[in-house]
Amino acid sequence: MSFIVIINNLLFLSLSVGAVCVLYTQGVGNREWREYGRTEVIDNTLNPDFVTKFILDYFFEERQNLRFDLRLERPLTNEDGTFTICHKTEVVKNTLDPVWQAFKIPVRALCNGDYDREIKIEVYDWDRDGGHDYIGEFSTSYRELSKGQSQFSVYEVLNPRKKKKKKKYQNSGTVSLRFMSSHVTNPLFLLLFFFSRTQINFTVAIDFTASNGNPSQPTSLHYLSPYQQNAYSMALRAVGEIIQDYDSDKMFPALGFGAKLPPDGRVSHEFALNGNPDNPYCSGIEGVMEAYYQSLKSVRLYGPTYFSPVINHVARYASLVKDGSEYFILLIISDGVISDMAQTKESIVNASALPMSIIIVGVGPAEFDEMIELDGDEIRISSRGRFAERDIVQFVPFRDYIDRRGNHILSMARLAKDVLAEIPDQFLQYMRTRGIKPQCPPQSYSSKLPAAPLQTQI
Ligand SMILES: *[C@@H]1O[C@H](CO)[C@@H](O)[C@H](O)[C@H]1NC(C)=O
Numbered sequence: 001m002s003f004i005v006i007i008n009n010l011l012f013l014s015l016s017v018g019a020v021c022v023l024y025t026q027g028v029g030n031r032e033w034r035e036y037g038r039t040e041v042i043d044n045t046l047n048p049d050f051v052t053k054f055i056l057d058y059f060f061e062e063r064q065n066l067r068f069d070l071r072l073e074r075p076l077t078n079e080d081g082t083f084t085i086c087h088k089t090e091v092v093k094n095t096l097d098p099v100w101q102a103f104k105i106p107v108r109a110l111c112n113g114d115y116d117r118e119i120k121i122e123v124y125d126w127d128r129d130g131g132h133d134y135i136g137e138f139s140t141s142y143r144e145l146s147k148g149q150s151q152f153s154v155y156e157v158l159n160p161r162k163k164k165k166k167k168k169y170q171n172s173g174t175v176s177l178r179f180m181s182s183h184v185t186n187p188l189f190l191l192l193f194f195f196s197r198t199q200i201n202f203t204v205a206i207d208f209t210a211s212n213g214n215p216s217q218p219t220s221l222h223y224l225s226p227y228q229q230n231a232y233s234m235a236l237r238a239v240g241e242i243i244q245d246y247d248s249d250k251m252f253p254a255l256g257f258g259a260k261l262p263p264d265g266r267v268s269h270e271f272a273l274n275g276n277p278d279n280p281y282c283s284g285i286e287g288v289m290e291a292y293y294q295s296l297k298s299v300r301l302y303g304p305t306y307f308s309p310v311i312n313h314v315a316r317y318a319s320l321v322k323d324g325s326e327y328f329i330l331l332i333i334s335d336g337v338i339s340d341m342a343q344t345k346e347s348i349v350n351a352s353a354l355p356m357s358i359i360i361v362g363v364g365p366a367e368f369d370e371m372i373e374l375d376g377d378e379i380r381i382s383s384r385g386r387f388a389e390r391d392i393v394q395f396v397p398f399r400d401y402i403d404r405r406g407n408h409i410l411s412m413a414r415l416a417k418d419v420l421a422e423i424p425d426q427f428l429q430y431m432r433t434r435g436i437k438p439q440c441p442p443q444s445y446s447s448k449l450p451a452a453p454l455q456t457q458i
């Protein structure tokens with residue numbers, strides 16, 4: 001069976017060219033070449049695979065010369081309302097339930113930026129002689145495809161001729177299509193589409209040191225007020241909402257550090273926000289927020305500000321799963337000065353060999369020099385002569401994303417982009433150096449995968 005996506009109109013940028021094959025036959029008497037027919041135009045490929053079939057009469061005992069001219073055509077600049085083929089899948093043989101490989105196609109080639117343009121998909125039963133049998137077709141549009149991002153949509157394949165003939169005819173089968181637009185999604189989302197077996201473990205860690213100010217005071221970054229969000233809750237909610245889309249079960253382990261805990265007042269640098277060290281999971285970002293407010297009421301802000309215990313905490317779990325089935329992202333929200341810089345650097349150097357990334361969100365007005373240094377964009381982090389295997393830290397100063405009065409986020413899209421900016425590379429570097437391959441690569445699709453039929457990324 002094979003499967004063809006056909007799209008209304010010829011559409012190219014002025015640089016692109018289309019290939020067309022023209023068939024000429026030679027007259028018996030005058031030996032003149034006459035055009036017999038031409039194939040459809042296939043654009044932007046050096047290996048066009050034409051679908052058009054030519055049917056010629058065969059004259060016994062007569063020499064019939066044929067000439068095939070392969071031409072590159074200048075693109076038509078005006079669109080003429082006909083369909084042109086923009087993708088043809090491979091043939092899947094010997095099955096009534098074919099699974100086609102995922103393929104990528106530029107939006108420009110698919111619909112020329114017109115989201116409502118009809119995209120026609122025709123399904124054929126492959127025949128050795130090239131006369132593939134038409135099974136049926138269905139139509140969709142870019143807009144319709146994008147509604148079901150990364151989920152399967154089922155389309156009925158209809159054969160209009162059969163529909164006319166038989167009253168009882170319902171359809172000629174169905175096609176499930178999975179669509180993914182790299183246009184509107186983050187590269188991390190795309191990566192997780194291919195590394196479909198990898199679970200993301202997001203752990204949140206919040207700074208409970210006294211430098212943040214007394215929670216009863218409005219100037220405190222931890223100000224406890226029923227009427228407004230404080231700097232931490234704003235950052236937590238904003239960044240949490242971004243990252244929770246990447247976490248499959250939306251259960252987040254949440255930790256606090258730098259506080260004196262009840263009942264004995266011992267200082268802890270890695271305590272469970274929900275008070276349950278055996279099960280630090282909170283349900284969704286709302287659950288993390290709730291546990292954060294509970295903790296604020298029960299613990300005493302103290303110090304100093306140690307990052308390395310929470311980094312090591314997550315690293316301990318990350319060191320247990322090195323087969324690519326889990327990737328850990330630790331989100332640390334803190335106000336500035338780090339007291340255990342040397343330890344923290346060593347922890348980061350240690351963690352750089354693990355499936356792990358760290359996002360540090362700085363809140364408040366401090367300088368954040370140390371966090372910038374940990375970010376390691378300019379100078380790769382090292383500790384006692386040992387360099388981090390890869391950069392695993394991303395630092396984001398939250399104040400750059402809120403208005404002057406600190407009450408509103410100026411752009412969630414920009415924040416999301418910056419928070420996640422380095423994660424895809426960090427993730428890929430780990431997978432690559434450990435030889436872990438995507439489970440669902442775009443070109444070598446394996447039918448054993450649970451994710452069923454056609455996958456299309458656009
Ligand atoms: C995710 O990480 C946390 C530590 O930050 C750990 O408590 C939890 O068990 C991990 N979950 C899984 C499924 O590995």
Ligand SMILES: *[C@@H]1O[C@H](CO)[C@@H](O)[C@H](O)[C@H]1NC(C)=O
Binds near residue numbers: 312343344346347
């Ligand atoms: C880093 O790893 C080494 C070797 O496993 C260990 O001895 C050291 O304590 C770790 N450093 C930190 C700060 O955890």
